[in-house]
Amino acid sequence: MRYIITGRNIEVTEGLKSAVHEKIGKLEKFFTADTEVHVTLSVEKDRQKIEVTIPVKGNIIRAEQTSSDMYVSIDLVEEIIERQLKKYKNKIIDRKQSGGDFFKQEFIEKEYEEDDSIKIVRTKHYDVKPMDPEEACVQMELLGHNFFVFCNSETNQINVVYKRKGNTYGIIEPEN
Numbered sequence: 148m149r150y151i152i153t154g155r156n157i158e159v160t161e162g163l164k165s166a167v168h169e170k171i172g173k174l175e176k177f178f179t180a181d182t183e184v185h186v187t188l189s190v191e192k193d194r195q196k197i198e199v200t201i202p203v204k205g206n207i208i209r210a211e212q213t214s215s216d217m218y219v220s221i222d223l224v225e226e227i228i229e230r231q232l233k234k235y236k237n238k239i240i241d242r243k244q245s246g247g248d249f250f251k252q253e254f255i256e257k258e259y260e261e262d263d264s265i266k267i268v269r270t271k272h273y274d275v276k277p278m279d280p281e282e283a284c285v286q287m288e289l290l291g292h293n294f295f296v297f298c299n300s301e302t303n304q305i306n307v308v309y310k311r312k313g314n315t316y317g318i319i320e321p322e323n
Contacts, residue, residue, distance in 0.1 A: 155189035
């Protein structure tokens with residue numbers, strides 16, 4: 148696997164690099180050698196955070212972990228990704244293709260238990276009223292939700308606004 152390791156408010160030392168290679172390297176049993184792994188290490192006050200993103204065949208495998216110790220965060224994030232891979236294996240690998248250039252054949256052929264299947268338990272229907280993103284944020288706050296789906300009156304496309312940490316907002320827009 149090819150690692151792209153960046154740091155935010157932290158110097159990426161050789162010790163951190165080797166810890167990332169050692170722990171995230173355990174995932175090499177699932178991926179081919181040319182799979183790219185994006186690792187971002189960041190520090191905010193006393194929070195040590197690692198984000199790992201692995202783009203594969205139209206999907207993104209992503210996990211983040213925060214603790215008071217970067218090495219603990221690195222340990223925990225590897226476990227999360229491995230659990231995700233085993234849990235969603237059948238969903239992320241299209242059986243008609245052999246997993247593309249990302250997954251090793253052993254991973255594709257091995258069966259893993261699906262302990263928690265995804266269950267949609269509720270469907271909501273509502274009228275989508277055109278509004279600008281700021282109005283959508285206000286509506287989201289009034290409803291007490293963390294996200295809100297709306298028709299953007301500026302672009303005439305369906306968008307999602309969501310609440311981020313630090314009392315800020317984000318918007319998800321489709322690419323054309």
